[in-house]
Amino acid sequence: MSALRGGRLIEVAFWLVPLAAFLLLPGYLMLGSQILIVALFALSLDLILGYAGIVSLGHAAFFGLGAYAAGLLAAKGWGEPLSGLLAGGVIAALAGFVASFLVVRGEDLARLMVTLGIGLLLYEAANRAAFLTGGVDGLSGVAMGKIFGVFAFDIGGKTAYLYSFAVLLLVFIFLKRLTSSPFGLSLRGIRENPARMPAIGSPVRARLVTAYTIGAAIAGIAGALLAQTTQFVGLDSLGFNRSAELLIMLVLGGTGRLYGAIVGAAVFMIAQDYLSGVNPVYWQFWLGLLLVVFVFFARGGILGAVEAAAKRLGRSSQERAR
Amino acid sequence: MSAALRTAGLSKRFGGLSAVSDVSLEIPQGARHALIGPNGAGKTTLINLLTGVLEPSAGDVFLGGERITALPQHLRVKKGLTRTFQINTLFPGLTVLESVVLAILERKGLAARWMRPVSSHRAEIGEATELLATFKLDRDAQRRTAELAYGRQRLVEIALALATRPKILLLDEPAAGIPSSESVEVLGVIAALPADVTVLFIEHDMGLVFRFAERITVLVAGRVLMEGTPEEVARNDEVKAVYLGREAHG
Amino acid sequence: MLGVLFDGIAYGSLLFLVSLGLSVTMGLMNFVNLAHGAFAMAGGYVCVIAMTRFGVPFLATLPIAFVVTAIVGAVLERLLYRRLYGASHLDQVLFSIGLTFMSIAAATYFFGSSQQPMRLPEFLRGQVHLGGVDFGIYRLFLVAVVAALTAVLGFLLARTRFGAQVRASVDNAQAARGLGIDVDRVFSVAFALGSGLAGLGGALGIEVLGLDSSFPLKFMVYFLLVVAVGGAGTVKGPLVAALLLGVLDVAGKYYVPQVGAFVIYAAMVILLIAFPAGLFGRRR
Ligand SMILES: Nc1ncnc2c1ncn2[C@@H]1O[C@H](COP(=O)(O)OP(=O)(O)O)[C@@H](O)[C@H]1O
Numbered sequence: 001m002s003a004l005r006g007g008r009l010i011e012v013a014f015w016l017v018p019l020a021a022f023l024l025l026p027g028y029l030m031l032g033s034q035i036l037i038v039a040l041f042a043l044s045l046d047l048i049l050g051y052a053g054i055v056s057l058g059h060a061a062f063f064g065l066g067a068y069a070a071g072l073l074a075a076k077g078w079g080e081p082l083s084g085l086l087a088g089g090v091i092a093a094l095a096g097f098v099a100s101f102l103v104v105r106g107e108d109l110a111r112l113m114v115t116l117g118i119g120l121l122l123y124e125a126a127n128r129a130a131f132l133t134g135g136v137d138g139l140s141g142v143a144m145g146k147i148f149g150v151f152a153f154d155i156g157g158k159t160a161y162l163y164s165f166a167v168l169l170l171v172f173i174f175l176k177r178l179t180s181s182p183f184g185l186s187l188r189g190i191r192e193n194p195a196r197m198p199a200i201g202s203p204v205r206a207r208l209v210t211a212y213t214i215g216a217a218i219a220g221i222a223g224a225l226l227a228q229t230t231q232f233v234g235l236d237s238l239g240f241n242r243s244a245e246l247l248i249m250l251v252l253g254g255t256g257r258l259y260g261a262i263v264g265a266a267v268f269m270i271a272q273d274y275l276s277g278v279n280p281v282y283w284q285f286w287l288g289l290l291l292v293v294f295v296f297f298a299r300g301g302i303l304g305a306v307e308a309a310a311k312r313l314g315r316s317s318q319e320r321a322r
Numbered sequence: 323m324s325a326a327l328r329t330a331g332l333s334k335r336f337g338g339l340s341a342v343s344d345v346s347l348e349i350p351q352g353a354r355h356a357l358i359g360p361n362g363a364g365k366t367t368l369i370n371l372l373t374g375v376l377e378p379s380a381g382d383v384f385l386g387g388e389r390i391t392a393l394p395q396h397l398r399v400k401k402g403l404t405r406t407f408q409i410n411t412l413f414p415g416l417t418v419l420e421s422v423v424l425a426i427l428e429r430k431g432l433a434a435r436w437m438r439p440v441s442s443h444r445a446e447i448g449e450a451t452e453l454l455a456t457f458k459l460d461r462d463a464q465r466r467t468a469e470l471a472y473g474r475q476r477l478v479e480i481a482l483a484l485a486t487r488p489k490i491l492l493l494d495e496p497a498a499g500i501p502s503s504e505s506v507e508v509l510g511v512i513a514a515l516p517a518d519v520t521v522l523f524i525e526h527d528m529g530l531v532f533r534f535a536e537r538i539t540v541l542v543a544g545r546v547l548m549e550g551t552p553e554e555v556a557r558n559d560e561v562k563a564v565y566l567g568r569e570a571h572g
Numbered sequence: 573m574l575g576v577l578f579d580g581i582a583y584g585s586l587l588f589l590v591s592l593g594l595s596v597t598m599g600l601m602n603f604v605n606l607a608h609g610a611f612a613m614a615g616g617y618v619c620v621i622a623m624t625r626f627g628v629p630f631l632a633t634l635p636i637a638f639v640v641t642a643i644v645g646a647v648l649e650r651l652l653y654r655r656l657y658g659a660s661h662l663d664q665v666l667f668s669i670g671l672t673f674m675s676i677a678a679a680t681y682f683f684g685s686s687q688q689p690m691r692l693p694e695f696l697r698g699q700v701h702l703g704g705v706d707f708g709i710y711r712l713f714l715v716a717v718v719a720a721l722t723a724v725l726g727f728l729l730a731r732t733r734f735g736a737q738v739r740a741s742v743d744n745a746q747a748a749r750g751l752g753i754d755v756d757r758v759f760s761v762a763f764a765l766g767s768g769l770a771g772l773g774g775a776l777g778i779e780v781l782g783l784d785s786s787f788p789l790k791f792m793v794y795f796l797l798v799v800a801v802g803g804a805g806t807v808k809g810p811l812v813a814a815l816l817l818g819v820l821d822v823a824g825k826y827y828v829p830q831v832g833a834f835v836i837y838a839a840m841v842i843l844l845i846a847f848p849a850g851l852f853g854r855r856r
């Protein structure tokens with residue numbers, strides 16, 4: 001019981017960090033919003049990969065779709081943020097729903113190819129549809145209205161930061177619910193053994209379709225959020241690199257825990273901000289090396305390591321008590 | 323009354339190999355029916371055909387008179403046809419309790435819900451705890467399945483199947499890999515199932531087969547060699563030659 | 573029309589040459605190797621360095637590219653790949669993305685990110701007229717080289733002891749082990765050979781595909797696609813798939829330049845839907 005309360009306390013403390021950052025680091029709000037948005041994006045992949053166990057190499061497709069949907073809406077004169085956010089989520093969800101039928105059948109390799117293919121397809125489509133998307137130059141002229149008709153997006157990025165924070169927190173609470181529910185348990189069952197699930201009466205494909213669609217919707221919301229807060233959509237929002245980096249930060253933070261997605265996104269973005277500022281080539285090299293080392297030595301990610309350390313501490317204190 | 327489970331001319335080919343050929347079985351409700359045969363006879367393949375893991379090359383499967391040949395696996399389970407696996411097929415990263423609760427939630431049609439946490443599903447957790455107790459698994463309920471020894475995992479394998487409350491239970495070598503002292507216990511739990519539950523089990527230990535089975539089907543090279551009571555099977559010279567003879571060597 | 577077809581075939585031959593090793597990796601060890609393009613890139617740089625720094629003639633750089641990348645492949649297989657054969661596909665994906673990033677960064681560090689210059693020897697340049705159609709001499713050369721190699725590989729696979737072992741291992745690794753085949757060793761050799769072929773393809777391909785440090789990512793999907801469509805573990809499957817993709821891609825870029833690479837990605841998704849186990853795939 002007290003362990004539960006302790007867990008709650010840590011969670012509250014965790015969510016106070018971004019709020020403290022808002023007050024203490026006003027110069028970093030741009031980076032801060034980016035972290036919050038990418039964390040949201042990573043959460044969406046955690047549902048699909050960390051819980052349901054589907055490896056995706058093209059998750060940026062849904063992020064980009066959401067971004068272009070919200071960006072285009074605003075660029076064509078519909079600047080109301082919340083409906084734009086919703087539109088981004090709905091478009092991505094529709095695409096995710098359709099794609100899920102391809103992803104859900106077949107094995108890992110086929111899935112990898114299909115997710116990769118869908119990502120590349122959309123990238124190329126956005127690239128070619130320059131009349132609509134601005135092509136390589138990106139979509140500009142995204143003019144946002146006020147949130148609730150009250151809070152305008154300011155140059156300093158305060159509104160953007162708090163807006164992103166609120167969306168992240170709400171989605172997180174939703175996902176927390178989802179993953180601790182029977183539905184979440186059944187996703188973990190599929191991840192742990194897709195062959196056993198049908199033998200206990202579980203409609204595996206239907207579950208995966210649902211999970212994949214929800215994941216796509218959240219990715220779309222994250223993309224829409226980026227479009228709205230930066231008032232720009234670049235082709236790279238759909239690119240393979242974004243999908244790969246997303247995978248890296250999620251695994252870096254630790255999969256199947258939700259918090260791992262957020263921690264991974266924060267660590268990755270901050271490191272990238274520092275290191276790629278120094279030299280982007282070095283950054284890519286160290287990132288690659290980190291991945292290789294990581295696969296061999298630290299598969300639980302940052303939170304996995306923290307958990308293992310906490311367990312060890314707990315055990316030794318128990319032994320001392322004895 | 324139609325049989326609980328019936329097959330007609332069921333066959334499965336893997337390339338050139340006929341793993342199951344023209345098998346027609348009829349298993350009445352409440353039966354305790356054993357399926358025996360040397361390794362590679364096609365017993366597991368037959369179970370895979372019955373449960374929909376594999377599509378038959380020819381023939382049909384009937385459940386209580388209804389043709390289910392094309393029904394997906396999970397819907398057969400919903401109709402009460404459940405199997406266990408010869409090699410443990412469990413959820414290594416879930417706790418034992420979580421695994422069983424999951425199976426119960428699926429049975430009750432609650433597993434797609436997302437509003438309430440699993441921890442507030444008291445009835446299902448209670449049922450799972452009771453079920454685990456019958457297998458003396460209550461001590462291990464909170465441990466990850468992967469942490470259990472193979473023999474203990476074997477019990478989880480069967481508990482998971484029972485959690486679906488099967489009308490027809492197919493057991494693929496349930497006692498394989500556990501000490502023989504415990505295997506009597508395992509089959510005891512199965513024998514103690516309500517009398518209207520139909521049980522078809524594969525088992526290599528002839529002692530156990532003769533103790534628990536009312537009827538036996540002998541499968542050799544994918545074909546039914548004979549079917550009869552344990553006495554009839556024990557008396558049959560052909561069976562002795564192809565099966566019991568080999569067993570004595572192996 | 574014929575010219576486009578021919579260009580597509582030349583392009584497809586290159587894809588085939590590079591992808592063959594990947595088909596072994598995926599087919600034999602069920603290993604998802606996104607870093608395969610890095611071996612092709614390495615071969616390309618070996619060729620360029622040998623030519624510009626050491627004055628080696630182009631034709632002589634080809635065997636060098638093959639040998640150097642084969643050795644690199646053998647070493648990496650021994651040290652790293654081997655340890656991940658049983659690992660999850662996620663681990664393999666992460667590992668090979670890591671390797672890809674490192675190779676790209678290293679290439680950028682040493683050679684910059686610009687296209688590498690390539691001067692073909694005089695006798696490989698220019699065109700020949702045959703039946704009213706212009707054929708690039710280099711492309712003819714390319715097709716001839718790949719055809720010859722394919723014949724050799726086909727022979728190797730069909731007629732030699734090693735080939736029989738590879739086929740047995742791809743078909744059923746467990747059964748092959750049971751027959752006393754040292755599957756791990758077969759795979760090491762096949763991996764080195766596949767890396768070498770990729771390196772050779774990279775060197776031959778500078779003129780056609782170009783060579784810069786982003787090569788491994790730029791062409792990753794093509795190589796994966798050849799394997800996914802062609803199925804793994806045969807010579808025929810990837811060959812047909814590579815030629816098909818090569819022709820489709822070239823034709824797409826030639827006839828409908830506005831949609832460009834869209835054609836090939838759409839074809840990819842459609843092919844994957846229609847043939848989830850590959851054109852010649854066996855279901856496991
Ligand atoms: N998925 C499969 N693909 C190819 N052959 C298989 C497959 N499953 C089983 N077999 C073959 O079918 C035969 C029967 O196997 P199985 O049903 O497992 O026998 P048993 O359970 O009686 O020992 C064996 O020769 C086995 O190798």
Ligand SMILES: [Mg+2]
Nearest residue numbers: 365366367408
């Ligand atoms: Mg068997």
